[in-house]
Each structure stands twice: as C-alpha cells, then as structure tokens.
Amino acid sequence: MYYIGIDIGSTGAKTAVLDEAGRIIDTFAQPTGWSSVDTAEAIRKTLVEKGFSPEEGKVVSTGYGRVAVPFSDKTVTEITCHAKGATRIFDDSDICVIDIGGQDTKIILVEDGFVKDFVMNDKCSAGTGRFLEVMANTLAMRPDELCTLAKSGGNTSISSLCTVFAESEVISLIGRGEKKENIAFGVVDSIVKKVAIQAKRIYRPGVRAVLTGGLCECDYICEALSKELKTEVTTLPEARFAGAIGAALLAM
Amino acid sequence: MSDYVKMWEDLGMDLETHDALCQVLPTAFGDVYLSQENRPEGMGFWDFVVSEIHGIRPSELIEAQKNGQKVFGTFCVYVPDEVVIAANGIVTGLCGGSQFWVPGGEKVLPKNTCPLIKASVGARLDRTCPFFRIADIYVGENTCDGKKKAYEILAEDVPMHVMDVPQMKRPEDIERWAHEIEIFAGVVEEQTGNKVTVEKLNEAIKIINNKRKALKRVYDARKADKLPISGKDALLMMQIAFFDDPVRCAEMCNKLADELEQRIADGVSVFPEGTKRILLTGTPLAIPNWKLHHIIETSGAAVVCEEMCTGTRYFENLVDEEQTTLEGQYKALAERYMKNNCACFTPNEGRIDDIIRLAKEYKVDGVIDVNLKFCSIYDTEGFFVERALKEAGIPVLGIETDYTDSDAEQLKTRVEAFIEMLG
Ligand code: SF4
Ligand code: SF4
Numbered sequence: 001m002y003y004i005g006i007d008i009g010s011t012g013a014k015t016a017v018l019d020e021a022g023r024i025i026d027t028f029a030q031p032t033g034w035s036s037v038d039t040a041e042a043i044r045k046t047l048v049e050k051g052f053s054p055e056e057g058k059v060v061s062t063g064y065g066r067v068a069v070p071f072s073d074k075t076v077t078e079i080t081c082h083a084k085g086a087t088r089i090f091d092d093s094d095i096c097v098i099d100i101g102g103q104d105t106k107i108i109l110v111e112d113g114f115v116k117d118f119v120m121n122d123k124c125s126a127g128t129g130r131f132l133e134v135m136a137n138t139l140a141m142r143p144d145e146l147c148t149l150a151k152s153g154g155n156t157s158i159s160s161l162c163t164v165f166a167e168s169e170v171i172s173l174i175g176r177g178e179k180k181e182n183i184a185f186g187v188v189d190s191i192v193k194k195v196a197i198q199a200k201r202i203y204r205p206g207v208r209a210v211l212t213g214g215l216c217e218c219d220y221i222c223e224a225l226s227k228e229l230k231t232e233v234t235t236l237p238e239a240r241f242a243g244a245i246g247a248a249l250l251a252m
Numbered sequence: 253m254s255d256y257v258k259m260w261e262d263l264g265m266d267l268e269t270h271d272a273l274c275q276v277l278p279t280a281f282g283d284v285y286l287s288q289e290n291r292p293e294g295m296g297f298w299d300f301v302v303s304e305i306h307g308i309r310p311s312e313l314i315e316a317q318k319n320g321q322k323v324f325g326t327f328c329v330y331v332p333d334e335v336v337i338a339a340n341g342i343v344t345g346l347c348g349g350s351q352f353w354v355p356g357g358e359k360v361l362p363k364n365t366c367p368l369i370k371a372s373v374g375a376r377l378d379r380t381c382p383f384f385r386i387a388d389i390y391v392g393e394n395t396c397d398g399k400k401k402a403y404e405i406l407a408e409d410v411p412m413h414v415m416d417v418p419q420m421k422r423p424e425d426i427e428r429w430a431h432e433i434e435i436f437a438g439v440v441e442e443q444t445g446n447k448v449t450v451e452k453l454n455e456a457i458k459i460i461n462n463k464r465k466a467l468k469r470v471y472d473a474r475k476a477d478k479l480p481i482s483g484k485d486a487l488l489m490m491q492i493a494f495f496d497d498p499v500r501c502a503e504m505c506n507k508l509a510d511e512l513e514q515r516i517a518d519g520v521s522v523f524p525e526g527t528k529r530i531l532l533t534g535t536p537l538a539i540p541n542w543k544l545h546h547i548i549e550t551s552g553a554a555v556v557c558e559e560m561c562t563g564t565r566y567f568e569n570l571v572d573e574e575q576t577t578l579e580g581q582y583k584a585l586a587e588r589y590m591k592n593n594c595a596c597f598t599p600n601e602g603r604i605d606d607i608i609r610l611a612k613e614y615k616v617d618g619v620i621d622v623n624l625k626f627c628s629i630y631d632t633e634g635f636f637v638e639r640a641l642k643e644a645g646i647p648v649l650g651i652e653t654d655y656t657d658s659d660a661e662q663l664k665t666r667v668e669a670f671i672e673m674l675g
Binding site for chain 2: 064076077078079080104114115116117118120
C-alpha cells in the first residue's frame, strides 16, 4: 500500500508518494496546462509508469485543481495540506508557514500540528509567484535567475501593487537604463514586502517561520523575508512539495 | 414568471435588459435553493414569492397605489417603518444584491464604491427593477459616505427624503434621532395626506413588533442542536421580509416557526450530525446575494445566524408599546432604532458584544466576518471584531467580496480551509 498526494496549483502540479511507514518514496512535478483535467491524467500516467497505480493506493488531491482529479479518494484544501506537509518536512509542530504560490500566497500559523489561523492574499496577484513570473518575462529572464540577480542589486523600488502597472513601471525602468540587478531587486523587494505585511497579521514572534512552495529554491527570497520579518526564515528543498506531501500524509 | 409585461411597460422599465435578468434568476435560484434536501414546507411561500419576484408584490403595490396609498422605498434598517405604516403608507426595501445592476451604477459612481450602492443606483437608473420604479419617494439616510453621496445622485431622478442619522450614541444623539423621526413623520403626512396619530402609530408599532417577534422565532429555532432549517432558507425569509407586507410576513414566519419547532421536537435536521455551525457577521446581504451562504453550506458547514442588517439587526429589540403621546412614541422609536449597531457609529462596541453573545447563543464553531468590497467602515471595524473573537477563543475568518463570481473558487478554498481548521 502507498499513499499519494497530488497538489495541482495554478502553475505547477506536484505529486508525492509515501510508503506504508509514511516515508517519502517519490516526488515529481510537472507544469499545469490549460486544463486541470489533462494535468490529472498526465499525473496518473506518470504514476502508473513509476509503478504506483492510483487504483492500488489512497489518493488525496489538493490545490486549486483538486476537484479535477477523478481518481482521488478525497479533496483537502492546500491550507491544511501545506500545514501538514510542512510540519513533517521541518519536523516541528509549531511553525508559521509562508507559501508563495503561483496565484495565492498563504500564511499559515500551525500550533500543535494543527492550523490555528491563516491568511490568503485577495484576488490580485501582487506578492505571488505570478508577479515574479510576469516581471521575469519582461526582463527576459527565468524567475530563478531574477531572484539570484536581485541579491546583487539595490536602491530601486516598484511602487505599483498591481501586476499590470508594475510591469509598465519595470518597462520604464528598463527604458531609463536602470541596471538589471537593481530592477530585479525592486521586483523581489516588492513581493517580499507584500508577503511580510500579510504575514505580520498573524505571525507571532518566537515562532519558527518556514518557506514552502515554488519559490523556496531561491535563497535570496528567504534572506529578504528574514530581514523584513526580523526572524530567520528557513526552507528545505522538499518544501516545494509541502502541499503534495501533506496531502499524501492525509491519505494515510 | 407570469405575464407582467404590461405592468413593467407601464412602469417605464427597460424590458429588453430586464428580460435578461428574468432569465438568469430562476436558474440561480434553482441551483442554490431547490437543490437542497428536506426543506421545510413553509418555505413554499418564499419560493413562490421569488418565482414571481418582479410580479406579485409589485402588482400588489400598484393596486395599493390605485387606492391612494403611497409607497416609500428605503435602504437602511434605521428608517422606522412604523411611521409610514401609521399614515397608511407602505414600505419596501430597495437594496440591490445582484451584479446585474452594478455596471449601471458604475456609469455614475466611482469604481471603488461598494457593490450594494452601485447595484441600488444601477437598478434605478437603468430601469430594470419594478420596486425602484414603483416607490413614490425614496427615504435615504446619512450613514456611510458612499450612500450619502449616491442619494444626491438618485435625488435628481426621484423624490428623496434623507434622514440625518447621528454617528454617535450619546443621550443627546438619541434625542436628536427622535426629532429626526418627528420630521420624517411630517414628510410622511405630507406625502400620504394622512395624519400620524397616537392610536395609528401605536397600531403600527405593534404590527412591526409582531413581525420582529415572528422573525425571531425562526431565528431561535436555529439555536437548536439539530438544525431544522438551512441558513440559505432563513436568509431568503429575511431578505423578503424587507419587501413584504408586514402582517403577512409575520403570519408566514410564525407558520414556518411552528413547523421548525415541530421539527426540533421530532429531531428532524437538514444537516448531518457534526456539521460545523457558522455565524456570519458584516455588511448586509441584499437579495439575491446568496453567494457566501451557498459556498459555506456546500462545504460541509451550516450558517446558523447572521449578525447583519439582513439578520439579527433587523428584528432584535422591540419598541415600547405603552407610550401615550406622539412625543413619547418618537422617543421610544428612537431608543429602539439606536440599539442597532452599525459600523457607521463611533464607537461601536455594542456590535462586538452582540457578535460574542450571538456566537454563544447559537453555539457556533466559528465566525466569518464578511464585508462588501470598498466598504471601509465595516472593513476597518473588522480589526476589533477579529481581535475580540480571537480573545474569546472563537475562530474567525475575515472575507472581503463583491457580487461577482470571479472569486468564488478562492472563497471556496478559504471557507473549506476554515472549516477544516474547525476540526
Ligand atoms: S449596514 Fe448600516 S447603513 Fe447599511 S443598512 Fe445596515 S444600518 Fe444601514
Ligand atoms: S456596505 Fe458599507 S459602503 Fe456599502 S452601503 Fe453599507 S455601509 Fe455603505
């Protein structure tokens, strides 16, 4: 028997497989296409190829495409799954989880392993992975390149909160001949500030803060967030799969 | 809907646009309401009213106007119906609760106006709601800034009387409100041609008190462990209470309450055991705004109470029936209405106390503080609401939304996560 967690987010779909003992035996990611239904089918195929037929395991799906997975036994929201996954990955039951997703940014306060409180950004995409993606595109870079470059920049701020306006701000900065690393700095700074404001609504000093989701491979985001929140924000490579791992744990 | 086309035409309505509304409403109602199981039989009355929402009550109002009665359109639970009824007038609520009317309002209002105001203005200016056409006079009130200014715009198109609602609750404010009610009585007398007398006003006070008691009986039934009625159904009753004849409304609510009390005695519930109980607090949910109730009740929880103007604020507190002078009656009315706790008052601690009290009375598992987008007063007050609830150990979720469906998925995620959090 194995337990499968599927997290279909707005830009990427993550899958995690656990064995009977709850050990993580596989994780994989694929892009979310136009339709979550097609994505779910692609995941099913990959699972079968890897020898984890969904029919023989227990499946929990999460993320905004959670209802589009016909072979899942249960759906659970990404809030609960991220909390569950993060407590496992960071081996701590009292944490503040910061998840910068493609479309939503969530801050989740976990106490004794349970969600105590959470906030999610509203409709707009400021302070999300989407914002980063759009800006990276404008700068003809990959998002991870932009993050790395931001570390060596400074002294630039993007004042618009709206992605569309911020994009034209970036374009005019390019036009003015502003250095690329400074623009990158401005972009990351804008995201981090927005996320930090959200986090401060529920963050309690002393609680360990961790970063999950798509942006956790970028050290500089952690660094900048730590500065803004005045506490060390840590992450781990598996944290990218927190939602999927949490879902798999909830399948047990 | 039956054939009311002639009536709508006579009202000067934009039939083509109105048709589009008539086409979507039944589907929406079917999806949200008729899909529920084991509904109380008493809801049949409200189902019928909705199915003919732009026909049956409007034609009653027009009939009444032919007999010389005047119709007063109102937008706020501070406007005292009693005074109008005492002069043989009729009150109808006029708040717009559909996105359908919003673009019409946006033609003249700033984008960052709350959808309730936009929809109300749009419904009038676009001529797509019979109630907005029928009313002989609108009664506005100085509550929030958005409404205050919107009334000035509406006043160019329709007769309007604006009541000056105090923004504090000191004794002198209550006195001032009594005086405002007296001025309003003068306007009502002039409009209707009828005198407001002590006897008439006393009768009217009793009529509205009875309506309040009847609504309260239905709400009280929602305190039961086994819920005899869904939140959606209770909300529908509440929304239509603003439009209906008050005597018939009381009668129908009492009938429904009889049935619900019987259900409680028989242990009949419309929700499975263990369903999480939610109190909603915040800005009004004007008909046909059923969005959040629907999301909550299809996510494994039940709405058991609304601390809203379309909820407890509408019926809690009765007017003293023992006054023998007009002066005393106006004072009694002022006292009752000033017990309403709207965020346009400062300070407004009474509302926080109400929320905590209702959370206990209705044995809720969590509270959702829901505010219409761009309503800055309720949004700001949310700070105190959420803090007080957290201090009381009651989980709370703050939500801001409008009339569109574009955030439905996000809302569903938040609400589901909140319900999962309740355990
Ligand atoms: S929320 Fe305030 S302004 Fe609006 S109807 Fe209620 S009492 Fe009136
Ligand atoms: S919801 Fe807020 S902004 Fe809208 S009418 Fe009511 S008080 Fe005014």
